Amino acid sequence: MDKFAKxxxxxxxxxxxxxxxxxxxPARFLKTIKRTGLGKNLFNDWKLNADGTERADFALNEPAYxxxxxxxxxxxxxxxxxxxxxxxxxxxxxxxxVIGTSFADIFFNNSFKNGLLLIKLxxxxxxxxxxxxxxxxxxxITVDLEQQxxxxxxxxxxxxxxxxxxxxxxxxxxxxxxxxxxxAPAIDAFEGRDRLSRPWLYS
Amino acid sequence: MAKPRTLFxxxxxNHVIExxxxxxxxxxxxxxxxxxxxSPQAFEGLRLAGRKVRRPDAxxxxxxxxIPTTDRAGGISDEESRIxxxxxxxxxxxxxxxxxxxxxxxxxxVHIIGPEQGLTQPGMTIxxxxxxxxxxxxxxxxxxxxxxxxxEHVLATQTLIQRPAxxxxxxxxxTLAKGVGAKDVILAIIGKIGTAGxxxxxxxxxxxxxxxxxxEGRMTVCNMSIEAGARxxxxxxxxxxxxxxxxxxxxxxxAAWEQAIAFWKTLPSDPGxxxxxxxxxxxxxxxxxxxxxxxxxxxxxITANVPNPADEADPGKRQSMxxxxxxxxxxxxxxxxxxxxxxxxxxxxxNGRIEDMRQAAAVAKGRRVAxxxxxxxxPGSGLVKxxxxxxxLDRVFLEAGFEWREPGCSMCLAMNxxxxxxxxxxxSTSNRNFEGRQGPGGRTHLVSPAMAAAAAIRGTLADVxxxxx
Ligand code: SF4
Numbered sequence: 268m269d270k271f272a273k274x275x276x277x278x279x280x281x282x283x284x285x286x287x288x289x290x291x292x293p294a295r296f297l298k299t300i301k302r303t304g305l306g307k308n309l310f311n312d313w314k315l316n317a318d319g320t321e322r323a324d325f326a327l328n329e330p331a332y333x334x335x336x337x338x339x340x341x342x343x344x345x346x347x348x349x350x351x352x353x354x355x356x357x358x359x360x361x362x363x364x365v366i367g368t369s370f371a372d373i374f375f376n377n378s379f380k381n382g383l384l385l386i387k388l389x390x391x392x393x394x395x396x397x398x399x400x401x402x403x404x405x406x407x408i409t410v411d412l413e414q415q416x417x418x419x420x421x422x423x424x425x426x427x428x429x430x431x432x433x434x435x436x437x438x439x440x441x442x443x444x445x446x447x448x449x450x451a452p453a454i455d456a457f458e459g460r461d462r463l464s465r466p467w468l469y470s
Numbered sequence: 471m472a473k474p475r476t477l478f479x480x481x482x483x484n485h486v487i488e489x490x491x492x493x494x495x496x497x498x499x500x501x502x503x504x505x506x507x508x509s510p511q512a513f514e515g516l517r518l519a520g521r522k523v524r525r526p527d528a529x530x531x532x533x534x535x536x537i538p539t540t541d542r543a544g545g546i547s548d549e550e551s552r553i554x555x556x557x558x559x560x561x562x563x564x565x566x567x568x569x570x571x572x573x574x575x576x577x578x579x580v581h582i583i584g585p586e587q588g589l590t591q592p593g594m595t596i597x598x599x600x601x602x603x604x605x606x607x608x609x610x611x612x613x614x615x616x617x618x619x620x621x622e623h624v625l626a627t628q629t630l631i632q633r634p635a636x637x638x639x640x641x642x643x644x645t646l647a648k649g650v651g652a653k654d655v656i657l658a659i660i661g662k663i664g665t666a667g668x669x670x671x672x673x674x675x676x677x678x679x680x681x682x683x684x685x686e687g688r689m690t691v692c693n694m695s696i697e698a699g700a701r702x703x704x705x706x707x708x709x710x711x712x713x714x715x716x717x718x719x720x721x722x723x724x725a726a727w728e729q730a731i732a733f734w735k736t737l738p739s740d741p742g743x744x745x746x747x748x749x750x751x752x753x754x755x756x757x758x759x760x761x762x763x764x765x766x767x768x769x770x771x772i773t774a775n776v777p778n779p780a781d782e783a784d785p786g787k788r789q790s791m792x793x794x795x796x797x798x799x800x801x802x803x804x805x806x807x808x809x810x811x812x813x814x815x816x817x818x819x820x821n822g823r824i825e826d827m828r829q830a831a832a833v834a835k836g837r838r839v840a841x842x843x844x845x846x847x848x849p850g851s852g853l854v855k856x857x858x859x860x861x862x863l864d865r866v867f868l869e870a871g872f873e874w875r876e877p878g879c880s881m882c883l884a885m886n887x888x889x890x891x892x893x894x895x896x897x898s899t900s901n902r903n904f905e906g907r908q909g910p911g912g913r914t915h916l917v918s919p920a921m922a923a924a925a926a927i928r929g930t931l932a933d934v935x936x937x938x939x
Contacts (some may be wrong), residue, residue: 284790285665285765289904295884298536298550300510300557302618312906317892341786343666346699347904348883349601350508351617369666372701373601377617430633431492444519447627450496452489454629457487457498467722467730468500468594470527 268382270440274363275409276336279326280400286340287347288374292356294348305352306359331403338411339393339400340367345374354378364410366417368393379433382440384412386427395419412438474740476637477706478672479712481612481737485595487629497632500594502624504531505580506558506566507885508599512622514559523542523565524628530589531562532570534579536885539848539875542572551886565625578851578877581605581819585689586853588718592707597624602819602901603702604695608688609715610707610737612672615696635701636670636746641677644753649935651829652687653821653899653918655679656694657759658751661769668700671747674739675705679753685714686825694821694901697766706738760806760931761903761916763794768903772804772921772933778802797905798913799893806931809915813896814845814926815908816919817871818882821899822850824857825917828900831863833937839871840929846888847872848880872926884909897925 277354279321296308312324321328327335338357345353354377357365364384364425378385399420400406409418412434436443447454462469475483509531516523523529536551546552555572562569562925570577576587581602584590592610597603597623606613620630640659660667673695680688688705696704705711712731715721722730756772770777779795779802782788795802800809816822816830827849839845847867849855850907855877858864864874881888882900890896892911899922900907903914915931924934 282786283793284786287902287904289883289902289907293906293910294885295910297507297885298554300514302511302553312910343669343699344666347601347696347902349599349615349617350921351511351599351619369669371666371699372669373615373617377619380617380619430494432490432494432631443631443693444515444521444623444626447496447623447629447631448521450627450629453487453496454498454627458628461498465593465730465733466724468528468591 268440268442271382271384271412271437273409273411273413274336275407276363277332277334277404278337278339278396278400278406278408279332279335281326281338281340284341285343285346287309287350288345288350288353289347291353295395296349297352301351302355303359305356305360309356309360322393325380329403334361336363337408338359338362338365339396340365342368344370347370349373351377351381356382358383366393366396379437382437384410384437386410386417388425388427392425473531473560474742474744476743477610477674477704477737478612478637479743481593482634483597484593485768487643494631494633496629497595499597499624499628500528501596502529503580503596503598503603504529504621505535505598505600506533506554508618509561509621510554510557511618512625513565516565516625521626523567523625526566526568528628529567529625530570531558531567532577532580532583533572535879535883537538537572537878539878539880539888542876548886550656552804562672575852575856576586578854579583579819579822579879581693582822582850582854584643585609585685586683586718586719588715590731591715591721592711593737594862597630601696602693604700605689605693605819607692607695607703608685608705609711610705610734611928612702612704614702635672637744638671638673638700638747638749639745640673641750642675642679642753643677643750644679646679646753646756647939649755649758649920651918651920652683652690654756654759656691657761657766657769657916658756660694660698660766661759662751663698663749664767665697665749665765666699668695668698671700672702672704673698675698675703680705681708684825685710689823690820693839694766697901702735703727707734758918758921758934760921762798762800762806763791764797764903764905765794766901766903766916768794772807772931774806776800776802776804776806799895807933809931810895811843811897811915811925811930812894812910813890813902814921814922815848815881817848817880817898818900819850820901821919822848822854824854826899827854827863828861830923832918833867833934834870834872834927835866837870837927839926843926843929845872846875846881848875849877851877858917881908883907884912886923897922897931
């Protein structure tokens with residue numbers, strides 16, 4: 268996984284609530300056996316009309332947001348299906364950070380495993396950033412993970428919280444499978460004890 | 471004296487291998503279910519890193535999302551679907567993971583076959599790369615959906631890095647009225663707490679209504695916990711649970727069975743255990759429900775009218791309500807039981823079990839599907855199909871004009887041929903009415919199996935109580 272460095276980029280506003288993972292990437296694009304290449308299908312049915320032309324009412328179609336690296340989103344973003352194709356599509360399309368009031372649990376986990384930083388903020392702070400994002404090209408927002416700070420275009424600073432373990436994995440680009448494999452002795456010991464207390468689970 | 475613990479606390483405590491300073495835990499995973507859509511990249515990751523599957527004996531794979539529900543002896547014609555299924559088969563061979571082949575009678579939707587095979591047992595941790603893994607909580611297992619990176623993590627280590635969830639208890643008491651079932655109970659709960667209401671929580675369902683539900687009904691309730699935003703759903707194991715599991719192929723046998731039961735009986739929440747959030751519902755207040763919008767929380771009794779966004783004070787909610795109503799092609803104020811449907815879908819991991827088939831068949835028996843309606847019945851597994859056929863339910867459906875299909879996810883998510891055309895409207899027993907879920911531009915109304923059968927007969931969303939004598 269790539270290390271998450273300090274990010275300064277354009278933020279796009281997506282204020283709709285309950286944006287589900289079917290909307291982020293519809294099921295018919297899940298037939299791939301790869302992780303890459305899903306960016307082109309990101310928000311497909313929201314982005315495109317049935318005839319393949321771009322919908323005028325979708326923010327990411329506006330020239331100002333074509334290079335957006337940050338999304339500011341409505342509550343409960345990422346609800347629904349557990350498909351990791353949702354963060355894969357987002358990162359493949361160049362999104363590195365999503366800011367909102369709340370995220371669905373599985374989507375939250377999946378995102379961090381792919382180096383995608385999700386930031387939960389109070390509704391008043393998200394509203395401010397949503398307004399900033401509406402400024403288009405001028406909406407450069409800086410996300411400083413090390414300092415846990417977001418710097419708004421007007422220079423104002425918003426602090427954010429992140430669990431220390433998630434922060435460490437992102438900043439150091441850690442492979443958590445390798446970390447867990449180092450726990451093999453503890454896992455072996457657990458199985459040894461468990462085999463005695465629940466023998467019917469071991470064939 | 472030890473602090474009273476909930477069912478969730480007990481299962482969690484039993485599985486923690488290590489806790490870090492910030493509260494992040496390494497937990498042991500007892501069983502891992504694998505399907506074709508969310509696993510290829512995980513196996514690829516193992517290959518690239520030269521890793522093995524730690525416990526193939528604790529893993530079971532099946533293909534369900536992509537496969538055709540028409541005769542499949544000739545193979546899968548859609549190339550991408552075929553490649554995904556073949557990839558799963560090859561991965562299972564290479565990594566020695568047990569696999570239920572497409573033509574095996576035990577094949578079916580991953581969340582139907584787990585309990586059916588007795589793989590799903592009380593007190594276990596169970597994961598699958600699929601959000602509806604919450605279904606397995608009906609037997610008192612902590613079961614939750616994970617992403618593909620976590621699938622790879624479990625394959626390699628049999629563990630997951632997780633933080634404990636919060637405890638929520640939802641108590642449903644009283645007696646359900648005629649025509650009201652498990653699906654209406656869970657839709658009522660989601661309508662009440664919203665699709666983010668359970669975020670960060672595991673919901674334990676309690677109360678006499680839940681106790682009196684069959685195991686199939688409990689699975690329907692736990693299945694849609696994810697639509698309430700919860701990580702998992704749980705029902706404390708009881709005699710009904712043991713009765714259900716006894717004799718199933720993967721359930722413990724003989725002395726091991728007695729030993730397992732003794733352990734399972736220690737699992738229910740202790741008196742006085744603390745819940746972070748509590749909710750109670752009166753069964754008598756629950757009517758047969760239907761969704762009108764594009765979120766599972768958009769539920770109303772079938773006797774209600776399409777809501778009017780003008781009545782909503784919050785501008786954000788008003789806007790999203792208007793968007794849903796436009797997408798669904800509805801008019802505010804119109805009676806829900808007048809809304810014409812084109813398609814009826816009975817199936818999915820929410821309502822594809824034998825009891826669901828029986829409930830739908832009871833309404834369909836001796837009646838005819840409306841002329842303009844296409845009605846599909848898709849059993850959740852090959853074994854459900856066989857049992858339904860032994861009971862003559864296939865005849866009931868076929869004589870009424872329903873199609874009787876092979877098992878799979880089918881029109882629940884439209885990854886195979888079964889999908890809605892743009893603008894088409896369905897009454898579906900599945901779990902998600904998101905935009906495009908059942909096909910691009912398709913419009914979904916979520917209902918119970920009995921309500922779905924009633925809609926097929928009437929040709930509109932319909933009140934099943936009018937069809938029950
Ligand atoms: S039936 Fe639907 S919800 Fe259930 S596993 Fe299949 S696609 Fe997912």
